[in-house]
Amino acid sequence: MAGAAALTLFPVSFAQAADGTSGGTPAAGTEATRTITGFLETGAADFVHLPVEVPRGVQKIAVSYSYDKPAVPAGTPGNACDVGVFDERGTALGGRGFRGWSGGSRSSFEISNSDATPGYLPGPVNAGTWNVVLGPYQVAPQGMHYQVQVTLTYGEPGPDYVKHYPPxxxxxxxxxxxxxxxxxxxxYSDGKRLPAEVASGARAAGLDFMVSTDHNTPASHAVWGRYAGPDLLIITGEEVTTRNGHWLALGIPAGEWIDWRYRSRDDALGRFSRQVHRGGGLVVPAHMYCAYVACQWKFGFDDADATEVWTGPWTYDDEHAVSTWDQKLGEAVRAGRRWLPAMGNSDAHSDPQVIGLPHNVVLADDLATDSLMEGIRAGRNWIAESSSVELTFTASGHGRQAGIGERLGVPADAPVDVRLDVRGVPGGTVRFITDEGQMHQESVDASGSGTVVWRTTASLAAYVRAEVRHPMPDGTPGQGNTMGAALMFGPMAALTNPVFLDATPPSRG
Incomplete structure (x- = not known):
């Protein structure tokens, strides 16, 4: 396949009947097992293909795997290996053969026409060359010994799996x-919550919608219809976990799969971004400064529709991401290029991670997938720590008004009043930030509600965005330096996309 490096081993054959004789298909319920062992040196290819020749008459394929984990010196990566499978249609990049991926979260899986282990796609076990795929994420200096066991069960395929895609x-x-x-x-990937628990958590967080983004597989798409309702829109997506960073494919058609088997040097992101866009979805780099192996974003932002700048509880990674995003905003304004909206999401996998910490508040024409994707694409959204945080943010001048993600055209020196109304952040600090840096800072009282107004002009600010921060641990509001860079502030409570101020030519009398 084109893309990340792969190693293909000799095929394993099940051509002979399970009782060792040649002839017809074994009786229903008969099982046959083959075991594959091997060794990978440090620096192994990203993916190892183990071809399995599947004969006719197979009802179910089951795979289990294991690998050794020798002790390594402190600071040295130890062995970690992912697993998945492709069917007889092949392993081509972006091809039709994908049948499931569980990363390193499972040691075994099964697939039949009627059912499959979460993360895998039910369907017929057709004759041909299947490929169990190992992904040696990290290989210790001693190398990695692995063992893969494949069991085929013969019989009739059984009834088709019933899909429940969400509206x-x-x-x-x-x-x-x-x-x-x-x-x-x-x-359905590496989370610990059942879909029912995630949907319940979204409702408890006061959300109107959620996006399912299990790693590298659309397998969960077919169950979400059971948990959606008039009060909760569930949108299908995928977290695409490449070796050079993770990205969110949001709003893709139910059941669609986005490949992840490439690096930034393979120049493949554009191809899969176009696939997402054809389906009406968005491409969003995720947690760009996450410290985990292979998480840091290396692809640039040319193919992105938005970027995740706040992921889960506020940390230094988020501070860095917001700074990078703000720098990109300034570059876009100076060059007259498209700007990149910001998003915030929880990336919640299991307790005690909080669903909806943070989340997006999107201005949309309706509670519908296409309307929400359009709102995010246009930057008509702000990020909230929880549903208890409320705000409005506008810029008004010359008899006109614009909101988040919008443009206000005014004469260059006409006064513009930037206004933020906020509730739910006791003692919070409001910061107004432009392409020149922080221009205004003001705190609200202990009630958590307040209004902050600041006057500027389009000649002094090409855009204005707002942050609302919690107090510092000692109760103080925090402080920025004279150039607007944050020296020390409390955790983020809310963050807006900008309002743009466009200087219009003076009118002729």
Whole structure:
């Protein structure tokens, strides 16, 4: 396949009947097992293909695997190996043969026409060359010994699996602000929560919508219809976990799979971004400064529709991501290029991670997938720590008004009043930040509610965005330096996309 390096081993054959004789298909219920062992040196290819020749008459394929984990010196990566499978249609990059992936979260899986282990796609076990795929994520200096056991069960295929895809619309309020967490995991990848628990958690967090983004597989898409409802829109997506960073494919058609088997040097991201866009979805780099192996973003932002700048509880990684995003905003304004909206999501996998911490508040025409994707694409959204945080943010001048993600055209020196109304952040600090840096800072009182107004002009600010921060641990509001860079501030409570101020030519009398 084109893309990340892969090693293909000699095929394993099940051509002979399970009783060792040649002839017809074994009786229903007969099992046959083959075991594959091997060794990978440090620096092994990203993916190892183990071809399995599957004969006719197979009802179910089951795979289990293991590998050794020798002790390594402190600071040295130890062995970690992912697993998945492709069927007889092949392993081509972006091809049709994908049948499931569980990463390193499972040691075994099964596939039949009627059912499959979470993360895998039910369907017929057709004759041909299947490929068990190992992904040696990290290999210790001593190398990695692995063992893979493949068991085929013969028999009739059984009834087709029934898919319950979620609807693309819920009962909305017309054009309004809708709250949603766009980065969530379940047991269908490396999460610990069942889909029912995730949907319940989204409702408890006061969300109107959520996006399912299990790693590298669309397998959960077919169950979400059971848990969606008039009060909760469930949108299908995927977290695409390459070796050079993770990205969210949001709003893709139910059942669609986005390949992840490439690095930045393979120049493949554009191809899969186009696939997402053809389906009406968004491409969103995730947690760009995450310290885990292979998480840091290396692809650039040319193919992105938005970027995740706040992931889970506020940390230094998020501070760094917001700084990078703000720098990109300034570059876009100076060059007259498209700007990149910001998003925030929980990336919640299991307790005690909180669904909806943070989430997006999106201005959309309806509580519908296409409307929400359009709102995010246009940057008509802000990020909230929880549903208890409320705000409005506008810029007004010359008889006109613009909101988040919008443009206000005014004469260059006409006064513009930037206003933020906030609730739910006791003692919070409001910061107004432009392309020149922080220009205004003001605190709200212990009630958590307040209004902050600041006057500027389009000649002094190309855009204005707002942050609302919690107090520092000692109760103080925090402080920025004279150039607007944050020296020390409390955790983020809310963050807006910018309002742009466009200087218009003076009118002729």
């Amino acid at each position: 693309q619309r819920a009962k909305g309020r017309g054009r309004d602000w809708y709250r949603g967490d766009c980065h969530l995991h379940t047991v």
